[in-house]
Amino acid sequence: MNWKAFFTAALMGLAAAGLVPLQRASADPLLERGRYLMEGIVACGNCHTPKAADGTPIADKELAGGFAIDAPIFHAVASNITPDKETGIGNWTDAEIIDAIRNGKRPDGSIIGPPMPIAFYRGMSDSDVKAIVAYLRQVKPVSNKVEKSVYKIPLPEAYGPPVTSVADVPHDDKVAYGAYLATGLGHCMDCHTPLVQGRNDMTRLGAGGNEFGMPDGVVITSANLTPANKNGIVGWTDVQLVTALKSGQRPNGSHIVPLMAFGWYKNINDADYAALVTFLRDLKPVE
Numbered sequence: 001m002n003w004k005a006f007f008t009a010a011l012m013g014l015a016a017a018g019l020v021p022l023q024r025a026s027a028d029p030l031l032e033r034g035r036y037l038m039e040g041i042v043a044c045g046n047c048h049t050p051k052a053a054d055g056t057p058i059a060d061k062e063l064a065g066g067f068a069i070d071a072p073i074f075h076a077v078a079s080n081i082t083p084d085k086e087t088g089i090g091n092w093t094d095a096e097i098i099d100a101i102r103n104g105k106r107p108d109g110s111i112i113g114p115p116m117p118i119a120f121y122r123g124m125s126d127s128d129v130k131a132i133v134a135y136l137r138q139v140k141p142v143s144n145k146v147e148k149s150v151y152k153i154p155l156p157e158a159y160g161p162p163v164t165s166v167a168d169v170p171h172d173d174k175v176a177y178g179a180y181l182a183t184g185l186g187h188c189m190d191c192h193t194p195l196v197q198g199r200n201d202m203t204r205l206g207a208g209g210n211e212f213g214m215p216d217g218v219v220i221t222s223a224n225l226t227p228a229n230k231n232g233i234v235g236w237t238d239v240q241l242v243t244a245l246k247s248g249q250r251p252n253g254s255h256i257v258p259l260m261a262f263g264w265y266k267n268i269n270d271a272d273y274a275a276l277v278t279f280l281r282d283l284k285p286v287e
Contacts, residue, residue, distance in 0.1 A: 034135030043264035064142035070213030123184035178279025228285035
């Protein structure tokens with residue numbers, strides 16, 4: 001008798017009966033990292049996933065584009081980044097997707113404009129950008145042709161010299177990794193750093209003041225996150241700050257406008273939040 005085959009068959013039978021658990025196949029670490037990033041700090045779906053009337057993302061249209069954001073210098077419409085070959089990025093190679101994310105250039109040579117935070121995504125590490133590509137590849141293709149964005153300023157020919165390789169940031173350096181979370185991944189500083197001619201004024205990092213028009217006509221202004229804003233996060237405890245990012249509710253009970261991606265930020269793990277808070281506390285005061 002083939003005892004190995006006998007015991008294997010017996011085990012499978014018991015598992016099918018629910019008497020013993022089957023061992024789950026090991027997950028792809030790259031895809032799992034991509035899932036964590038996309039469902040958390042990177043939050044591409046906050047702009048690229050269409051929303052219902054109540055502001056909640058439409059699940060079966062994940063990353064299909066169409067969400068519009070207005071600012072004094074643009075009417076930007078999020079593109080379809082599902083693997084659909086006609087209206088999405090299904091015909092793009094991995095290298096072309098990475099080039100679009102980090103260098104702001106589509107395969108046809110055209111430049112991606114704001115609010116896509118290319119200036120910050122240029123700092124996204126090789127391993128993390130590859131993880132995001134792995135996630136994008138397994139998203140359901142959705143046919144959804146969206147209108148083109150309109151810009152009132154000329155877009156740059158390039159955002160700088162082509163980025164070809166970026167090393168990982170050590171997770172144990174909380175300030176450096178927190179800065180990476182807030183810039184290269186989460187692009188918090190893109191909205192919260194003043195724009196000058198369509199580019200962030202990096203001498204005023206975190207000072208806020210940018211205006212954004214929502215689809216319902218409401219205009220919001222990004223907050224000053226630096227200690228110069230005495231009514232801002234400088235007066236919040238670390239727990240209150242994390243709670244606000246996860247729930248969209250400030251310590252005084254008021255609600256943050258949903259342009260903030262707290263629907264995704266609730267999935268950020270404790271270690272990353274500790275690093276992010278450390279970085280925010282380290283910001284220099286800017287009026």
